[in-house]
Amino acid sequence: MTDISATAGVLPRATADKAARTRLAYLDGWRGLSIALVLIGHFFPVPGINLGVLGVEFFFVLSGRLMAEILFIERFPLKKFFKRRFSRIYPALLAFVIAAMVGLAGTFIAYKWKAALTALTFTYNYAGVLVTRAGALDHIWSLCVEEHSYILLALISVVVTGRTNVVRLLLLLALLAMANGAISYGVLGIGYETTYWRTDVHIASILLSAAICLLKADGRLPAALQSRHVAFAAAVSGVLLFLDPVPTPIHYLVSVPLLALAVNALDFAGGYATGPLSSRPMVMLGLWSYSLYLWQQPFYKFVDERGSASIPMLAAVFACALCSYYVIEKPARGWLNRNW
Numbered sequence: 001m002t003d004i005s006a007t008a009g010v011l012p013r014a015t016a017d018k019a020a021r022t023r024l025a026y027l028d029g030w031r032g033l034s035i036a037l038v039l040i041g042h043f044f045p046v047p048g049i050n051l052g053v054l055g056v057e058f059f060f061v062l063s064g065r066l067m068a069e070i071l072f073i074e075r076f077p078l079k080k081f082f083k084r085r086f087s088r089i090y091p092a093l094l095a096f097v098i099a100a101m102v103g104l105a106g107t108f109i110a111y112k113w114k115a116a117l118t119a120l121t122f123t124y125n126y127a128g129v130l131v132t133r134a135g136a137l138d139h140i141w142s143l144c145v146e147e148h149s150y151i152l153l154a155l156i157s158v159v160v161t162g163r164t165n166v167v168r169l170l171l172l173l174a175l176l177a178m179a180n181g182a183i184s185y186g187v188l189g190i191g192y193e194t195t196y197w198r199t200d201v202h203i204a205s206i207l208l209s210a211a212i213c214l215l216k217a218d219g220r221l222p223a224a225l226q227s228r229h230v231a232f233a234a235a236v237s238g239v240l241l242f243l244d245p246v247p248t249p250i251h252y253l254v255s256v257p258l259l260a261l262a263v264n265a266l267d268f269a270g271g272y273a274t275g276p277l278s279s280r281p282m283v284m285l286g287l288w289s290y291s292l293y294l295w296q297q298p299f300y301k302f303v304d305e306r307g308s309a310s311i312p313m314l315a316a317v318f319a320c321a322l323c324s325y326y327v328i329e330k331p332a333r334g335w336l337n338r339n340w
Contacts, residue, residue: 025277025278025283026266026269026273026274026277026278027062027065027066027263027266027277027286028277028282028283028286028287029274029276029277029278029279029282029283029285029286030058030062030263030266030277030286031058031059031062031285031286031289032277032281032282032283032284032285032286032289033055033058033277033282033285034055034056034058034059034062034289035055035059035285035286035288035289035292035293036055036285037051037052037054037055037058038051038052038055038056038292038293038296039055039292039296039314039317041053041054041055042296042300042303042304043296043300043303043310043313043314043317044310048243048244048245049239049242049243049244050242050244053242054239054242056142057205057238057242057255057256057259058259058263059142059289059293060142060145060146060202060205060206060209060256061205061206061208061209061256061259061260061262061263062209062263063146063149063206063209064149064205064206064207064208064209064210064213064260065209065210065212065213065260065263065264067149067150067153067206067210068153068209068210068211068213068214068217069213069217071153071154071157072153072157072163072166072210072214073213073214073217075157078154078157078158081150081154082150082154083336083337083340084337085147085150086336087332087333087336087337087340088290088333089143089147089290091328091329091332091333091336092290092291092294092324092325092328092329092332093119093120093140093143093294094120095324095328096294096295096324097116097119097120097137098116100136100137100298101113101116104136104298108301108305108306109134109135109136109298109301109302109305110136111134111136111137114132115127115132115133115134115137116134116137118131118132118137118140119137119140122140122143122144122147122148123144124137124140124141124144125140125141125142125144125145125197125198125199126144126197126198126199128140128141128193128197129191129193129194129197129198130194135297135298135301135305136297136298136301137297138297139293139294139296139297141193141197144199145197145199145202145203145206146206148199148203149199149203149206149207152173152203153206153210156169156170163214163217163218164218166214167211167214167215167218170207170208170210170211170214171207171208171211173203173204173207174203174204174207174208174211175204177200177201177202177203177204177207178201178204178252178253178256180200180201181195181196181201181202181204181249181252182249182252182253184201185248185249186247186248186249192248196252204252204256205252205256205259205260208256208257208260209259209260209263209264212260212261212264213264216264216267221264225261225265226265226268227268228268228269228270228273229269229270230261230262230265230268230269231261231262231263231265231266231268231269231273232262232269232272232273234258234259234261234262234265235258235259235262237255237258238255238256238258238259238262239255241254241255241258242255287325288321288322288325290325290329291320291321291322291324291325291329292317292318292321294321294324295317295320295321295324296317296321299313299314299316299317300313
């Protein structure tokens with residue numbers, strides 16, 4: 001879902017990209033952990049915690065960190081930024097939406113062009129709860145939040161001057177979004193999806209991580225938060241606070257900030273934390289994560305609502321996702337980045 005493309009210092013473009021990819025392999029592993037949580041939560045649910053929802057939060061805080069690095073630290077040209085976002089996201093999404101619409105025709109999760117259009121225009125997170133909904137596309141809400149956050153962060157990078165002002169604005173908007181969610185769900189009693197699918201609520205995860213990233217880059221992150229154990233402790237605490245007995249607003253008021261801190265504090269973490277994330281299996285999962293995320297939803301619906309066997313369905317997810325990655329996502333991204 002996110003792209004590890006942050007660079008370092010004033011190195012030449014190719015050199016910086018290569019250095020960043022090598023140095024930050026554990027961020028690809030974090031993305032691999034994110035999709036692993038989603039897959040486990042959907043196909044082998046663990047009682048007492050919704051790992052699917054938790055995995056999305058892992059994705060979001062990573063996205064916030066990377067977007068802050070790209071837009072505010074590296075100052076990536078916006079024209080090129082959006083071209084790369086398009087090449088990263090859209091070809092695989094378009095192929096999935098069309099293939100699923102055709103392949104699922106006649107099933108209990110079939111959908112028509114109106115639902116497909118909301119997915120392809122990144123409006124599903126609002127249309128899905130207010131207008132029309134398709135179970136096979138329910139996961140697209142998170143892509144909508146990400147795409148909307150790209151636009152907002154890009155706008156802030158142009159309009160707001162001074163890193164301190166940027167951080168203040170990001171924190172203010174994040175706090176407003178968190179309060180919006182807590183009031184909508186906890187006080188007004190609005191349903192979970194109608195509350196937390198909305199960008200005006202869920203963008204807090206991305207904005208918080210972006211703000212922490214910039215504080216770290218400016219040397220304003222407190223020394224106590226730069227310990228080699230902070231990332232692990234914050235991640236574990238964040239996971240524990242996502243347990244079902246914990247009230248839902250606490251998940252987003254306390255747990256998400258801890259996860260945002262964890263993904264940024266990985267830079268200070270000991271090898272016991274970054275080593276496993278940098279392992280080849282986790283990195284490969286990270287590389288495949290977007291296609292895996294796209295394709296898992298319809299198969300998950302068959303498991304969840306029709307009782308289909310989890311292992312064959314998960315195998316089908318990997319088959320479709322790997323075809324998507326190697327036949328569509330990777331070639332299309334490379335071609336568009338070279339020629340557009």
